[in-house]
Every structure is written in C-alpha cells, then in structure tokens.
Amino acid sequence: MREVDEESELESLVEWGRKLVRASADLPREALEFLGRPAPARRPAQGAVPGEMVLPQDAPEPTIRVMDFDRETLEEPTVTDVSELRGFAESSERVTWIDVEGFGSQATLEAIGETLGIHPLAMADIVHVPQRPKVELHDDHLFVVLQMARVTGFGSIDIEQISLALGENWVASFQERPGDVFDPVRARIRSATTRLRHSGADYLLYTLLDAVIDGYFPVVETLGGIVEALEEEVIHNATRASLARIHATRRTLLTLHRVQWRQRDAVNAMLRDEELPLSDNVKPYLRDVHDHAFQTLDAIETYRDMVVGLMDLHLSSASHRMNEVMKTLTVMATIFIPLTFIVGVYGMNFDYMPELRWEWGYPTVWALMLGLGGGLLLWFRHRGWLGGSA
Known part of the structure; x- marks a missing residue:
C-alpha cells in the first residue's frame, strides 16, 4: 500500500512539473522566477564599526512570539515589550522558544540582543543576510546560522536565512519574512x-535544526518533478525557452547544493566539538540530522547531473535538427546540379548546335532531366537520406 502511495505521489509531482513547464513555456528570461533567485546581500559600509547593522528597506516591525513550556504546562504569551523576555531568559525550570520575525526596527533588535545576551557580532550576522551556514560559540550561548528552503506559491522556491541562538534554557530564532x-x-x-x-533547550535547538534540514526534501522532490518534465520536453518538443529553463533549474540546484553542503559541515562541527553546550542525549539526534543532510545532497547531486545531461541533450538535439536541414538542402542541391548543367549547355548561343533544330530535342531534354531527377530521388530514398530505410 505504501509503494502505491509513493508511486501516485511521484506521478502527481511529475504531472505538476509538466504543468509548470507548460505554463512557463512562453515566458521571457526575466519571468523565470518559479525557481527563485538569490536575494542581494546586505553588508555594512567598508570600514564600518564591527557589529553595525544595515537593516532592509521597508522591512516589517519585529514581532515576537513566545512558547514557554515544561512537562505539564504551556504558555504562549503575546510579547509587546522586549523587557518581558528577561523573565523567560532567567527562568531555570522551563524551556522558552523566542521566535522573532521581521527586521524593521534596529532599536528592538538591539534590545533583544542585550536582553538575551547575544553577542553584537552575532546580531549583525542575523541582519546581514545571507550568511554562510555556520556554528559559533559566543561566551555563554551558541549561535547557528542556517538557510531554510521551502516551496511557496506557484512553484516558487524560497531560500531564507534562519538564525538560532541557544542559551541555558531558551532558544531564539530570527527570520526576516513571514x-x-x-x-x-x-x-x-x-x-x-x-x-x-x-x-531541554538543546533538544529544542535540534528540533528546529531538523525541521530546516528536512524542509529540503519536498523542495528536492519538486525539483525532481521539474527535471523529469524538462527531460520529456527536451526529447519531444525542445525550444529556445527550454534551454533558459534548464539553466534556471541548474542554477537553483547549484545554490541548494552549496547551501546544504555547508549546513552538513555545520552539523558535523556540532557533533565533533565537545565544548558546545549540547548534552550527550542530543548527539545521536544530530547524527540523524547529518544523515538527512547527506540524503538531500545525494538527491541534489543526482538531479544536477541529470540537468547537465539535459543541456547536452538539448544541444545535441539542436545540432541534429540543423544537420537534418543541411542534409535536405544538400540533397535538393545535388538533384539540381546535373539539371542545371544540362540547361546551361543547351542555353549557350553557338550557331552550330544540331540538337537545337532536332524535332525531338525539346522532349528528349525534358525526359533526360526528369529521369535524372527521379533517379536521384529514388537513390537517395534507397540510401535512407529522404526518410526511407537504408
């Protein structure tokens, strides 16, 4: 039963990819946004003070969502004042997840960093996206940068930075967009x-990390459906737009491969570094995350190789079509060469050409030309150059 469900799911993904390719068949290069484009990087000016923030324009005000829990109870209070976070951060009996969304206020972000004791350089890395996936230990908290990938809207693949900070009994997550x-x-x-x-809080950190890594599975499956649909298109009805879509798919796969490779290295660093504030009970689960990162990397590399093969197939198909056109033109020229020679000979203006005054000269020339043309056509078809079998 599970195999049938997996087959039906794969067929639905392939069909979705076909619809996506057909829907974008007539789009120009600028409109090929269904695979997503990397956002421009934000960096402080050259020579700026370390830790200085460059906020995005028109960014929404930060919203803070809190989930404070223990074995028995769960609270999800609405936080309107950053100072309220101090009570959650100082509690030693409960675990708190502080989810910050939006980078529209530097004062709010700085207040959050000061309240939770997050290093200013880490706060700058939170705002200045994109950063490479990494793991850093700052004083008494662990700082992790990840790249979250998900499928949104009409097949759009969105890649956004997620920053995580681990304290003694709290985890804070930061992201720019909803x-x-x-x-x-x-x-x-x-x-x-x-x-x-x-x-504890380290297990919550693992859970968030696992959610980000596992989020690549549906993205890779979606790209797999697109690659299979592109393969069918290239084989049966390749156009100039097909090459643009192949390049867009290849660019997205390269981006995902680069990001996931670094995230795998970051998870591996968390496994090997004994100084990080992670309990021994969490390490086996991190190995599972590391294994999931490997699995997605293998799938991404497979589809990347398929896309490279599609590019070669597209170019070979275009070359083959050009060769067919040249072959047809060559056959037509070969047929008309002897006919042109005969017409040229009898078009000369010499006084003494006996055939010009022969009663049967005109039909004889026609018969000769038709016989030569027909004979060449039959011979070319016999050779398989005009659609016949060789």
Whole structure:
C-alpha cells in the first residue's frame, strides 16, 4: 500500500512539473522566477564599526512570539515589550522558544540582543543576510546560522536565512519574512506527550535544526518533478525557452547544493566539538540530522547531473535538427546540379548546335532531366537520406 502511495505521489509531482513547464513555456528570461533567485546581500559600509547593522528597506516591525513550556504546562504569551523576555531568559525550570520575525526596527533588535545576551557580532550576522551556514560559540550561548528552503506559491522556491541562538534554557530564532517550516515543531510543543516537552533547550535547538534540514526534501522532490518534465520536453518538443529553463533549474540546484553542503559541515562541527553546550542525549539526534543532510545532497547531486545531461541533450538535439536541414538542402542541391548543367549547355548561343533544330530535342531534354531527377530521388530514398530505410 505504501509503494502505491509513493508511486501516485511521484506521478502527481511529475504531472505538476509538466504543468509548470507548460505554463512557463512562453515566458521571457526575466519571468523565470518559479525557481527563485538569490536575494542581494546586505553588508555594512567598508570600514564600518564591527557589529553595525544595515537593516532592509521597508522591512516589517519585529514581532515576537513566545512558547514557554515544561512537562505539564504551556504558555504562549503575546510579547509587546522586549523587557518581558528577561523573565523567560532567567527562568531555570522551563524551556522558552523566542521566535522573532521581521527586521524593521534596529532599536528592538538591539534590545533583544542585550536582553538575551547575544553577542553584537552575532546580531549583525542575523541582519546581514545571507550568511554562510555556520556554528559559533559566543561566551555563554551558541549561535547557528542556517538557510531554510521551502516551496511557496506557484512553484516558487524560497531560500531564507534562519538564525538560532541557544542559551541555558531558551532558544531564539530570527527570520526576516513571514512563513517558515516550524509548524510541526509548534504542534509537537502543544502536545504534552512528546519528547520535546520533556527535554531541554538543546533538544529544542535540534528540533528546529531538523525541521530546516528536512524542509529540503519536498523542495528536492519538486525539483525532481521539474527535471523529469524538462527531460520529456527536451526529447519531444525542445525550444529556445527550454534551454533558459534548464539553466534556471541548474542554477537553483547549484545554490541548494552549496547551501546544504555547508549546513552538513555545520552539523558535523556540532557533533565533533565537545565544548558546545549540547548534552550527550542530543548527539545521536544530530547524527540523524547529518544523515538527512547527506540524503538531500545525494538527491541534489543526482538531479544536477541529470540537468547537465539535459543541456547536452538539448544541444545535441539542436545540432541534429540543423544537420537534418543541411542534409535536405544538400540533397535538393545535388538533384539540381546535373539539371542545371544540362540547361546551361543547351542555353549557350553557338550557331552550330544540331540538337537545337532536332524535332525531338525539346522532349528528349525534358525526359533526360526528369529521369535524372527521379533517379536521384529514388537513390537517395534507397540510401535512407529522404526518410526511407537504408
């Protein structure tokens, strides 16, 4: 039963990819946004003070969502004042997840950093996206940078930076835009029977990390459907737009491969560094995250190789079509060469040409030309150069 469900799901993905390719068949290069484009990087000016923030223009005001829980109870208070976070950060009996969304106020972000004790350089890395995935230990908290990938809208693949900070009993997450892959984590926190409700803040950090890494699986499956649809298009009806879509798919796969490779290295660093504030109970789960990163990397590399093969196939198909056109033109020219020679000979203006005054000269020339042309056509068809079998 599970195999049937997986086959039907794969068929639906392939069909979705076909619809996506057909829908974007007549789009110009600028409109090929269904695979996403990397956002421009934000950096402080050259020579700026370390830790200085460059905020995005027209960014929404930060919204703070809190989930404070222990084995028995769960609270989800609405935080309007940053100073309220101090009570959660100083509590030693409960675990708190502080989710910050939006980078529109530097004062609010700085206040959050000061309240939680997050290093100013880490706060600058939170705002100046994109940063490479990494793990850093700052004083008494752990700082992790990840790149979250998800499918949104009409097949758009969105890649956004997620920054995580781990304290003694709290985890803070920062992202610039609404929408994330953490809804399953929230559902697990709201259930009193899950391991997450009975574990510490480091297990919450692992859960968020696992959600980000596992979020690449549906993205890779979506790209797999697109690659298979492109393969069918290149084989049966390749156009100039096909090459643009192949390049867009290849660019996205390269971006995902580069990001996931670095995230795998970051998880590996968390496994090997004994100084990080992670308990031994969490290390086996991090190995599972590391394995999931490997799996997505293998799939991405497979589809990347397929796309490279599609590019070669597209160029070979174009070359083959050009060769067919040249072959047809060559055959037509070869047929008319002897006919042109005969017409040229009898078009000369010499006084003494006996055939010009022969009664049967004109029909004889016609018969000769038709016989030569027909004979050449039959011979070319016999050779398989005009659609016949060789």
